[in-house]
Amino acid sequence: MILVTGAGGLLGKKLVKVFDDDVVGVYYKSKPETSRYLSLDLSSLNIKAIEDLSPDVIIHAAALTDVDKCEKDPGLARLLNVDVTREISKVAERINAYLVYISTDYVFDGKRGNYREDDEASPINVYGLTKFEGEKEVMRFSSNYLIVRTSTPYGSNPASGKDNFALWLLRKLKNGEKVRIVSDQVTSPTLNTNFALMLKECVEKKVKGIIHLAGASPLSRYDFSVLLARTFNLDEGLISPASSSEMNWIAKRPMNSSLNVEKAMMLENKPLKIEDALKTLKKEIEENENSEII
Template identity: 40%
Template structure:
């Protein structure tokens, strides 16, 4: 089912990537080489009038929104920013897309679920337990209210070459500490941003709706860390308190498209390409 990286460019002649300066945005730019790239310095997506003017001027036929406020604990400290960026802004983007007749691809999160089930399919009812998840759910709802021609891709535990992520954080701590505590009672699916970007090219051609896209394989944060750091030790969430409550299980099940490769294989590629990165 996988599409070549250039296949979408043949169908969509004018692609706009929002959030192009972020970790996922960098990889999307590589997968969609002819796209117009827009970062936060180019457009404040929380400014409704500016969003409308920018998209009406660009006249894209496909908009990929990778812009988000992803600091989960930071969202608890600043819910106003979280709901503006993750909740209201996607609605502004969707309204503008609808006006120009563009298809919208938007990324959401496993944290729209409460973790009371061991796994979640696309049709399961969201019940977020933190501000980040609630703000992302509002974004989904606002998009669905404004347009029909949308693709919402829920994903989880992103790591990539162009931004701060769990892998690099643990690798740094591993070099500077005798041991590092990592929680073993939060379970999900790590996802490599380049694999997600490539899959986005395929899903761009799919029917509208919600899609779950992660690398294959389920693990805890501790098991994930053990794959690349030898000196991690397990702990519980109670032993490692954070501002935002995290779901115990946020395993997304993809029922609509072909699966991605296992996260261990993706991690090996990532480590091979970042081995010399400080």
């Protein structure tokens, strides 16, 4: 049995879907679409309920993902991203489970981009630092683990009660609203469906160590937005470039945290180029009769 934390989140939601009936979804506020689920506030650090279920695989996707909130409340960031990860790693080891920890491109400082798995991490904000410390807890307490770094996830459905960047942008353009989007910050936008399929294959093959599972095309948010507009036949003239220095962000962001995905190219489910990922996104949105985007 596979247990997924953060099962109602942007990535977790897709993960529980690809693993289907073999899965138990752990959630706090966003109930996952699974027949088996467990409601648990992980910040209590009391995770005996997970140990009692004794899953064969634990995919730990829950985290405090709001980068500015982490900066404002480093104590909460540490509790959720480091302490919870430590407890989960210990439980995984006790019950002999294979542990998959979802980490981030923000462990890198962004000075260079195209980061490989063994490049040195050097986070520049509290979110990146606490996720990197989470990685270290996994390596310290678990002997059977995979650390998966991903970047700027997006998908066809809201999750954890909020839109992701792609849905937010499509909604704005559909309403004819002008948007200013950062053009000097580069990441590797990742379609959550592509991510979930790659991760499923890694779990089936029991891949160990560290792997980057992300989209194959490094892009600025601005370039990503223009491609989204073109794919959905919306007016790209509504989008204008902005500099990150104009943003009222609390936390610093890495300038280029794009991930090198050569290692993941060995999988049958490969990182998708942006054109293919956006075609898939469009198809998913068109097939979703509840979507108000199209």
